[in-house]
Amino acid sequence: MDWIDRYAYSNRIRTLDPAGKAGLALAVILLCLALNRPAVGLLAAGWMAGLLIGWAGVPPRIVLRVLAGEGAFLALAVGGVAISVHLASALPADATWAWRLGPLWFATSPAMLELAATLAARALGCAAAMSFLALTTPLVDLMDLARRLHMPPLLIDLATLIYRFVFELLGTLERMTIAQGNRLGYVNLRRGMASAALLASRLWIEAYRRSQRLQVALEGRGYAGELRVLPNEYRHPRSVIWLGMAVAATLLAAGGVLR
Amino acid sequence: MCLLELEALVYRYPGRAELALAGASLTIPPAARIAVIGSNGSGKSTLLLHANGTLRPASGQVRFAGKPITYDRRGLLALRRQVGIVFQNPDEQLFSASVAQDISFGPLNLGLDARAARRRVEEAAELCGIAHLLDRPTHALSGGEKARVALAGVLAMDPQVLIADEVTGGLDPWMREQVFAIFDRLVRQGKTVVLSTHDLAAARRWADRVAFMQAGRVLLVAPPAQLFADRAALAATGLDQVMV
Numbered sequence: 001m002d003w004i005d006r007y008a009y010s011n012r013i014r015t016l017d018p019a020g021k022a023g024l025a026l027a028v029i030l031l032c033l034a035l036n037r038p039a040v041g042l043l044a045a046g047w048m049a050g051l052l053i054g055w056a057g058v059p060p061r062i063v064l065r066v067l068a069g070e071g072a073f074l075a076l077a078v079g080g081v082a083i084s085v086h087l088a089s090a091l092p093a094d095a096t097w098a099w100r101l102g103p104l105w106f107a108t109s110p111a112m113l114e115l116a117a118t119l120a121a122r123a124l125g126c127a128a129a130m131s132f133l134a135l136t137t138p139l140v141d142l143m144d145l146a147r148r149l150h151m152p153p154l155l156i157d158l159a160t161l162i163y164r165f166v167f168e169l170l171g172t173l174e175r176m177t178i179a180q181g182n183r184l185g186y187v188n189l190r191r192g193m194a195s196a197a198l199l200a201s202r203l204w205i206e207a208y209r210r211s212q213r214l215q216v217a218l219e220g221r222g223y224a225g226e227l228r229v230l231p232n233e234y235r236h237p238r239s240v241i242w243l244g245m246a247v248a249a250t251l252l253a254a255g256g257v258l259r
Numbered sequence: 260m261c262l263l264e265l266e267a268l269v270y271r272y273p274g275r276a277e278l279a280l281a282g283a284s285l286t287i288p289p290a291a292r293i294a295v296i297g298s299n300g301s302g303k304s305t306l307l308l309h310a311n312g313t314l315r316p317a318s319g320q321v322r323f324a325g326k327p328i329t330y331d332r333r334g335l336l337a338l339r340r341q342v343g344i345v346f347q348n349p350d351e352q353l354f355s356a357s358v359a360q361d362i363s364f365g366p367l368n369l370g371l372d373a374r375a376a377r378r379r380v381e382e383a384a385e386l387c388g389i390a391h392l393l394d395r396p397t398h399a400l401s402g403g404e405k406a407r408v409a410l411a412g413v414l415a416m417d418p419q420v421l422i423a424d425e426v427t428g429g430l431d432p433w434m435r436e437q438v439f440a441i442f443d444r445l446v447r448q449g450k451t452v453v454l455s456t457h458d459l460a461a462a463r464r465w466a467d468r469v470a471f472m473q474a475g476r477v478l479l480v481a482p483p484a485q486l487f488a489d490r491a492a493l494a495a496t497g498l499d500q501v502m503v
Contacts, residue, residue: 009396138396140357164356167398210351217352220311220344221412222336222368229360229367230376 003062008138012057015233018141019148020240025133027248032125035255041121043254047247048128055243056136066135070127074120082116083108139163144231157227165210173203261325262451263287263342263420268309268319270475279305280316281475287420287453292446294462294483295455297472303455306472307422310453311335311342340369343418347425349405358400358408359384359393365416383415387441403434410441421445423454427461439465459501463487471496 008014013021028044049067052058084092086105091098095107133142140163143156176199180186185195215223264287270280283306287293295303308314309321312328312335321328328338343365346352355361359380366376384390387407392400400408406426413421423442427435439461442452456462462469463483471479471486479492486492493499 005396006399009399138356140355140360140396160355164354164397168350213346213348213351214354216308216313217344217346218354218364219335220313220339221365221416222339223364224332224336224368227354227364229355229357230363230373230380232357232359 004066004134005138007058007062007135011136013055013136014138014141015235016136016240017234017236018137018145020236020244021133021137022142022145024240024244024247025129027244028129028132028251029126031248031251031255032122032129035251035257036118036122037255038117038121039254040251041118041123041125044125044247044251045121045128047250048125048132051243051247052132052135056132058135062135063131066131067124067128070131071120071124074123074127077123078116078120081119082113084112141232141234147231153226160227165207168210169203169207172206173199176202261286262289262323263310264320264322265306265309266320266322268306268316268321270305270309270314270316272305278475280309280319282319283472283475283477284319285470285477285480287451289419289451290446290449291451292442292465292467293451293453293470294466294468295453295470295472295477296457296459296462301472302475303472304424305475306477307344307424307453307455310420310422311344312338313344336368339418340416341418342420342422343413343416344422344424345410345413345426347428349402349409352409352412353397353405356396356398358389358395358397361397361408362393362412362415365412369416379415379417380411383411386414386444387411388437403430403437406430406434406438407441410438414441414445418450420451420453423452425455425457427454427456427458435461459498471498 028048032041032044045067049063052063053060084095084107086092086095086107088100088103088105091105091107094109094111095105096109098105098107100106139159143159143163146156146159147153180195180199184191186192218227265283265285267282267284268280269278269282271278280302283302285293285295285306287310295306297303305314309316312321312330315330323338323341328334353361355364362380362383363376366379371379380393381390384393387410389404389407389411392404392408397405397408406429410423410426421442427438430438435458442454442465445452454462454466466483468480469483469486470477473496478496479486481489487498490499
């Protein structure tokens with residue numbers, strides 16, 4: 001999470017209008033879902049990886065790591081679709097290939113494999129599009145976008161505070177855990193459970209007191225129920241639109257819509 | 260002439276037996292450097308939280324430019340336009356993950372339009388030496404950088420009085436000098452800085468008046484040369500044991 005956040009701030013297209021980047025990601029996701037062919041999903045993932053590396057300047061190592069992580073997760077998920085498990089007495093007739101392991105049959109067929117591949121490719125395309133957005137657009141820019149789209153201010157304020165303080169709370173958690181560890185708080189499972197419980201209650205109280213002090217500080221700066229801030233300034237190059245059209249056209253072609 | 264007057268303030272935190280303030284008074288003139296010193300629990304923070312109306316005294320009065328302050332929404336907003344307060348821990352003051360957006364919060368609350376607010380953000384950032392950090396995420400800053408961002412967030416509202424509650428506490432000596440340099444720039448602009456601190460050496464060197472608090476009262480207010488030379492007073496307050 002920490003390093004995704006770092007690239008979101010430091011990539012080459014950080015200052016581009018988040019509307020363009022979010023629009024591109026959304027279009028890719030919609031096309032992946034609508035066209036529903038393995039080629040489309042794989043092409044979308046390829047495009048996103050290419051744009052992340054070539055356009056945003058995110059190191060290939062990082063892009064591969066993100067896609068590999070998502071791919072591994074998807075492979076586990078679609079494993080259950082590709083292979084079915086049966087008791088030895090009830091092997092289904094449509095199983096083209098089957099392996100016996102003890103009392104169980106593991107069976108699969110071309111249709112099941114195709115379904116699994118389609119699912120995996122489609123999900124990978126969508127996940128890559130989300131990764132593209134996450135690695136190129138800091139959350140503050142997305143919140144700017146949400147504000148422009150007239151999301152309720154309360155939701156945006158909540159998101160602002162959660163994003164700001166999740167790092168703080170993690171830091172506090174880490175320091176408290178170290179302090180407890182120094183006094184042998186995690187010497188065995190029993191003490192560890194007790195320490196973790198103490199930590200949780202203490203962290204809750206600490207978070208509450210922090211919120212009180214934040215309230216005092218904000219009121220001192222004229223807080224009147226809404227966290228109003230200036231929008232960031234962005235670049236609006238035409239290239240985003242051309243690029244979006246190119247991506248959409250190739251995905252449509254791969255999906256068999258354009259011939 | 261006095262800009263801000265805290266007169267005979269009495270305050271007790273809810274659920275506590277003892278008084279946090281027991282008749283504390285402090286007058287704050289324009290263009291002054293005031294240091295408030297005193298041990299932990301002597302009432303420094305409580306006193307300063309009365310200066311911008313965060314706390315309301317059980318008795319006593321706070322006056323700004325001769326007029327008693329009012330505690331309705333408009334009265335408080337008018338007061339906070341003039342009296343800014345910044346605290347020690349910047350992580351309890353910065354709410355946005357964007358430095359520029361955090362600083363823009365106060366100016367927008369003053370009702371400034373986007374252009375004027377942006378100018379205030381740039382001026383405050385320049386004053387605090389953080390113009391190069393405006394585009395960085397808050398959570399990637401160092402402690403000293405965050406402290407100056409918190410300061411800029413208050414100074415962007417252009418207050419007449421800056422209350423700094425132990426802001427120099429967690430800073431390294433170099434960063435502390437930078438913060439004192441910002442304070443000096445403000446005083447040259449005719450603003451007043453009130454700093455509560457445990458750093459007696461800094462209070463002695465920087466302030467033109469030192470207020471000493473004990474048990475919820477301001478016992479002494481004097482120029483540092485006079486206060487730190489008064490052996491009888493130092494002995495009576497226990498300050499002689501910690502003098503450097």
